[in-house]
Amino acid sequence: MLRRALLKAVAIPGYQVPFGSREMPLPYGWGTGGIQVTASIIGKDDVLKVIDQGSDDTTNAINIRRFFGRVTGVATTESTPDATIVQTRHRIPETPLAQGQVMVFQVPIPEPLRWLEPSATETRTMHALAEYGGMHVKLYEDIAQHGHIATTYDYPVIVNDRYMMRPSPIPKFDNPKLDGNPALMLFGAGREKRVYAVPPYTRVKSLDFEDHPFTLPG
16 A cells, blocks of 8 residues: 555655555654655665664664664665665755665655645645645745745755645755755655655755745855
8 A cells, every 4th residue: 555655656746645554663753654665665685774863873763773674684774875775854865865766754744834724625725726825925924024034944845846845854955955866755754644755856946936046054
């Protein structure tokens, strides 16, 4: 079921696909979605790297890496170039990814419009009609108040010129790494029972305005 959901997610970049999230050996909020995605794609010849906030040495990263090492018997690594699968929480590695690699993101809340519209029914309609004006208003309010877009993480993006996507709560300066990345990006939200994807070399554009383009902190 999850593999079918992932295939659909890859076929429709940025679109949130529901799946039947299963019970996992850790509580929601600790990477259950990412673990399920990794478990569904990992094979005996894969090499797994797990990072949390960019570090290999946090408790969460170590526990997930050990879990897969013991359960699947696959090799693990702390080297990004040596990994075929990189599971991450809140960061994209500084080392550029390559074609054939897969990034698996742990996502707490997949819906980018959640804080603008709490109704899931309404947000699905907004995505279907590409009604994203509310998010532009939110960003404009930042400009009116601060003189610039003050959002520093979880910055919304448009994938393949169609769907708005929440890039997991990665920092704003990681957003450009999503655009045209040669690796396959898979996002899993266990608690919310959603997966979505960014295929290799897909256009990913951070929201901005003509007179206030997307910029990174100097």
